[in-house]
Amino acid sequence: MASLELINIRKRYGELDILKGIDIAVDAGEFLVLVGPSGCGKSTLLNMIAGLDTVSEGEIRIGGRRVNDLHPSERDIAMVFQSYALYPNMSVRQNIAFGMEMRKVPKHEREQGVQEVAKTLQIDHLLDRRPAQLSGGQRQRVAMGRALVRKPRIFLFDEPLSNLDAQLRVDMRTEIKRLHQRLSATIVYVTHDQIEAMTLATRIAVMRAGELLQLGSPAEIYNRPANTFVAGFMGSPRMNLIPSMLKSDADGMHLEIAADGADPARISLRKVPDAARPYVGRQITAGLRPEAISDKLDASGVDGRPVIDALVEVTEPTGPDTLAVLMVGGREITARLQPDSALKAGQRGRFAIDLSKLVWFDPASGARVA
Amino acid sequence: MVKGSRDRGARFVIYGLLLFFAAIYVLPLIVMLLTSLKPLPEIYSGSIIALPHEWTVKPWIDAWGETCVGLSCHGIKGYFWNSTKMTVAAVIISTAIGMLNGYVLTKWRFKGADLLFGLILFGCFIPFQIVLIPMATLLGKLGIASSTPGLVLVHVVYGLAFTTLYFRNYYVAFPDELIRAAMIDGAKFFDIFFRILVPNSAPIVVVTVIWQFTNIWNDFLFGASFSTGESAPMTVALNNVVNTSTGEREYNVHMAAAVIAALPTLLVYIVGGRYFVRGLMTGSVKG
Numbered sequence: 001m002a003s004l005e006l007i008n009i010r011k012r013y014g015e016l017d018i019l020k021g022i023d024i025a026v027d028a029g030e031f032l033v034l035v036g037p038s039g040c041g042k043s044t045l046l047n048m049i050a051g052l053d054t055v056s057e058g059e060i061r062i063g064g065r066r067v068n069d070l071h072p073s074e075r076d077i078a079m080v081f082q083s084y085a086l087y088p089n090m091s092v093r094q095n096i097a098f099g100m101e102m103r104k105v106p107k108h109e110r111e112q113g114v115q116e117v118a119k120t121l122q123i124d125h126l127l128d129r130r131p132a133q134l135s136g137g138q139r140q141r142v143a144m145g146r147a148l149v150r151k152p153r154i155f156l157f158d159e160p161l162s163n164l165d166a167q168l169r170v171d172m173r174t175e176i177k178r179l180h181q182r183l184s185a186t187i188v189y190v191t192h193d194q195i196e197a198m199t200l201a202t203r204i205a206v207m208r209a210g211e212l213l214q215l216g217s218p219a220e221i222y223n224r225p226a227n228t229f230v231a232g233f234m235g236s237p238r239m240n241l242i243p244s245m246l247k248s249d250a251d252g253m254h255l256e257i258a259a260d261g262a263d264p265a266r267i268s269l270r271k272v273p274d275a276a277r278p279y280v281g282r283q284i285t286a287g288l289r290p291e292a293i294s295d296k297l298d299a300s301g302v303d304g305r306p307v308i309d310a311l312v313e314v315t316e317p318t319g320p321d322t323l324a325v326l327m328v329g330g331r332e333i334t335a336r337l338q339p340d341s342a343l344k345a346g347q348r349g350r351f352a353i354d355l356s357k358l359v360w361f362d363p364a365s366g367a368r369v370a
Numbered sequence: 371m372v373k374g375s376r377d378r379g380a381r382f383v384i385y386g387l388l389l390f391f392a393a394i395y396v397l398p399l400i401v402m403l404l405t406s407l408k409p410l411p412e413i414y415s416g417s418i419i420a421l422p423h424e425w426t427v428k429p430w431i432d433a434w435g436e437t438c439v440g441l442s443c444h445g446i447k448g449y450f451w452n453s454t455k456m457t458v459a460a461v462i463i464s465t466a467i468g469m470l471n472g473y474v475l476t477k478w479r480f481k482g483a484d485l486l487f488g489l490i491l492f493g494c495f496i497p498f499q500i501v502l503i504p505m506a507t508l509l510g511k512l513g514i515a516s517s518t519p520g521l522v523l524v525h526v527v528y529g530l531a532f533t534t535l536y537f538r539n540y541y542v543a544f545p546d547e548l549i550r551a552a553m554i555d556g557a558k559f560f561d562i563f564f565r566i567l568v569p570n571s572a573p574i575v576v577v578t579v580i581w582q583f584t585n586i587w588n589d590f591l592f593g594a595s596f597s598t599g600e601s602a603p604m605t606v607a608l609n610n611v612v613n614t615s616t617g618e619r620e621y622n623v624h625m626a627a628a629v630i631a632a633l634p635t636l637l638v639y640i641v642g643g644r645y646f647v648r649g650l651m652t653g654s655v656k657g
Contacts, residue, residue, distance in 0.1 A: 052550050073556030085551035089569035098565075099555035146555075 003028040003186040004049070004154055009058035011044055011210075018044050020210045021058070026203065028153075029184040035197040036207035037233070042190045043158060045207075049188060050079050050156050063153050073102070078147035079156040082163065084139045086131035086146075092118075093127040096145045117145045120179075137168050144179070157189040161196065173199060194234045198222065206230045223357060228366040231287050231359070237323060240293075240333045242286045243363060246272070246279045255286055262330025267306050267353060275370035276360045284369070285361040290323065292354040293335035295343065305352045312343050326351065406430065406625035413621050429622035433630060437623050439610045440599070446627050448600065449607035453587060454634070456518050456603055460525035461582045467526070468533025468578060469571065473563055475534070476541040477549050487538060493531030498591050501528070509596060516598045524596060525586045532585075533578050540574040541567065576645035584635045604631050 004026040011019040019041045026032045034042040047053035049060060051072035060067050067075045078099075086095050094101075096117060097110045105113075118124040121141045131139055140160065147155055157176075161169045177200055180187055191197055197204050197218070204221045206213045206229075214226035225231035231239045245256040253272050258264035276284065297307065310326040310333075317323075322337045326349075335351060343349045360369040401418055406429050408422040416423075435445035475487050505524055506515070514520035544567065552562045593603040602610075608631045612624045 050550075050554060052553065072550075072554045077554070079551070079554050081547045081551060083545060083547050085545065085547035087548060087552070087566055089566075098552070098557075102556035102558075102561060146551075 003030070003063060004032075004188065005059075005061040005064075006045075006049070007059040007061070009045065009048065009060065010056045011041070011048065011053070012056045018210050019048075019056075022207075022212050024205055024212065024215060026186060026188070028186055031180050031187045031189065031200055031202045032205060033189045033191060033197040033201035033203070034205050034207060035191055035194060035233075036213075038192060039209070040207040041210040042192075042207050046079075046156055046158055046188060046190045049075075049154070050077055051075050073099075076153040077156055078150045078152040078154075079158065080143045080147050080160045082159040084131075084143040084160075084163075086139060086142055088131055091128050091130060092123065092134070092142050092145075095131070095142060096149050099146065099150055113149045114145075117149045120148065121145050136164050137172065140164065140172055144176075148179075148183075153186065155185055155187045157187065159191055160189075161191075162193070176200060194236065198234065204234075206233060224359065224368065225287070226368055228285060228287070228361050231361070231368075235289060237290050237334045237336075240286075240288045240290065241361070242288065242328075242331055242333060244284060244286050244329075246276065246282065246284045248280050253280070257329030257331055259330030265308060265310070265329030267308060267355075269306075269355065270304070273360070273370035279360070279369065283363045285363045285366075287359040287361055287368075288333070288353070289357055290334040290336040292357050293326070293333065293351050294354070295335075295337045295341055295349060295351055297350060297352055305354055307350050307352050309348060309350055312345055312347050312349055314345055315341070315343060402625045402629055406433075406622050406629060408622055410618070410620060410622055429620070429626040430630075432620070433611075433623045433626040437611055437620070437627065438614065439607045442600075446604065446607050446611065446630065449602055449604045450630065452518055452597075452601060452607075453604035456521045456525070457583060457586045457634075459518075460522045460529065460586050461579055463522070464526045464529035464533050464582055465575065465578050467530055468537045469568065469575075470563070471530070471534040472537025472539075472541045473567055475538045476544070477546070477562075477567075478559070487534075490531050490534050493528075494535060496531075498528070502591075502595055505592075506596065515596065516601055518597075518601060520596055521592060521601075521603065524592050525582075525589070528592075529582050529586065532581060536574055536578045536581070537571070540571065544570070573645055576642045580638055580642050583638045587635050 004024075006022050006024045009019055009022040010017070022041075022045060024032070034045060036042050044053060048055050049062075051067065051070060055068050062075055062077065086092075087098065090098065093114055096114045100110045100113060114127065115124070118127055121144060123138065123141050123145060126134060126138060126142070131142070134142065143160070160176075161172055164172060173196060176189075179185075180200075189196075189200060198221075201218050203215065204218055205215045206221060206226075208229055214221060214230050216224075221230060221234055225234065225239070228241050232241060242255075242257055245258070247254055247256050252268060252270075254266050254268040256264050256266055272280075308328060310328045313325040313327055313332065315322055315324045315337075317339065319339065321339050322341045322343075324335050324337050324341070324343065326333045326335055337343065361367065362369050397419075404420075404422065405413060405418065407425055407427070408416075409424055409426050409428075412422060412424065433445060434447050434450075436443065437445050439446060439449065471490070475483050505527075509515040509520045509523070512520075512523075514523065548566055549562055552566050557565065588605060589603070590605045590609070593606045594609075597603065597606060608627055611627050
């Protein structure tokens with residue numbers, strides 16, 4: 001049974017459509033990440049699930065039960081806020097127990113719940129402190145403790161890591177993932193950080209301007225993006241979206257990349273998916289991840305992969321690998337090279353292209369063709 | 371070196387000026403205190419800033435329990451308690467209602483909340499004199515004219531605009547996420563108010579209490595208009611002591627009575643003063 005169902009959810013403020021019909025169903029134990037640029041409606045959607053915002057149209061079901069008109073405290077959810085929202089006048093213990101106190105849970109049960117959660121999150125030594133006396137990471141843990149102690153059907157996270165510094169963010173990310181695995185809880189998580197989305201999610205919903213663009217596993221979103229927006233949004237550095245011409249001649253099929261006035265570059269294709277065939281002789285957008293272009297040219301590596309010759313514009317060593325901007329047919333294309341690559345800016349080099357991950361987009365609509 | 375000595379010169383001028391003006395401000399208070407501690411003949415013969423030859427606290431005792439206010443001669447103590455009762459009750463009630471108003475206007479926003487707040491704000495600009503006659507009619511109809519409860523009502527009504535303004539502006543900067551977290555935790559309207567908002571309102575409560583206390587304690591117009599005889603507040607009684615038309619003018623007793631009348635507000639400032647500036651800042655800058 002689905003743990004959370006969103007059925008044709010709409011949100012209007014007067015004439016303004018904030019959400020334009022969102023359909024998502026999530027099974028128990030799934031980790032759903034809502035991701036998109038600011039203003040895409042992801043936080044509004046989360047607030048609607050929490051009951052902090054009203055639903056203009058559509059239905060929200062939690063555990064099969066319609067919750068549209070239920071008070072937030074009756075929806076069997078718990079939420080972790082971006083600012084943590086710890087009550088400044090209460091100790092950590094009181095913060096965690098406040099929900100139970102409101103539900104009139106007997107005192108010894110409350111204390112038991114607090115102890116249990118504090119042990120899980122390793123904050124048992126902080127219970128008598130005030131939020132102001134805690135570090136960012138500790139506050140984050142307390143906020144999660146307050147959610148955990150409720151044992152809800154669904155956890156809601158609203159950009160919980162965005163206030164932490166880079167190192168702590170990575171640590172807490174791992175912590176949240178571990179927590180999810182141990183509790184096998186259902187989580188809905190809002191972020192604008194595509195790396196958080198990729199690393200945490202079992203399913204990702206990419207949103208833009210109140211619309212759900214794609215719902216799928218991280219691998220699906222990464223390898224088979226529904227359109228050029230999803231392709232460009234997920235992954236860092238971005239997927240190369242190369243305007244090209246699909247041509248067929250005596251040598252077989254090939255892609256021709258040519259910006260105005262530049263010498264065209266040709267990439268020969270061994271096979272072209274059927275769905276892309278109508279584009280022969282026309283413009284098409286080729287989507288290629290940077291890691292599909294490499295400077296590994298040893299005998300086994302090339303293995304029938306087309307090789308192009310290109311000018312290196314910029315190199316950016318990141319440590320684990322080196323990013324390079326190549327000029328191919330007058331277009332800038334990012335490639336992920338080996339960390340010890342000897343190529344320097346201004347040099348020409350030869351690069352092998354892995355076409356197995358190539359995706360095709362219609363240049364007009366941006367939708368994936370194949 | 372040159373710069374250092376010029377700085378010192380500038381500092382000397384600044385401190386000199388500050389001391390000069392501080393002396394001007396404090397001089398009336400010194401004159402009052404000195405006069406209140408002198409016997410009457412000395413006042414008639416000596417300079418007003420000379421130290422007393424013969425120190426005495428009799429004027430203070432007279433002012434508190436003996437001096438004539440209008441026709442009765444039992445001192446100002448009864449009126450002091452009138453003012454205390456009136457001020458404490460009016461401050462507590464107006465602050466509490468202002469808090470609740472601020473809470474509703476910021477955290478339970480409804481259609482027209484801003485318009486309503488604008489109208490309440492308007493109340494801050496209504497001069498005292500305009501409401502005198504309608505207020506007199508109202509107090510008469512309620513049967514609490516010329517009584518301390520009547521004055522409490524007047525001050526609560528008049529003070530609400532200010533207390534609402536203070537709390538509304540403070541709560542507007544209070545994070546909404548805390549309210550939302552409390553809602554998810556199952557807290558209801560008054561749970562959120564008493565458990566989350568009120569405990570975090572100390573700075574603005576201090577500001578409001580100081581403001582209300584000083585205004586209500588020092589008020590003369592409402593006190594003179596809506597009270598008679600024994601029910602009058604301190605300020606009105608002080609006026610009756612000083613403006614007496616019979617007998618000798620006991621300046622030392624008048625000064626003692628005036629200082630007694632000013633003491634409670636002074637006390638409130640000393641106790642709450644350091645929060646006052648801080649509170650005003652948090653209320654205005656963040657909002």
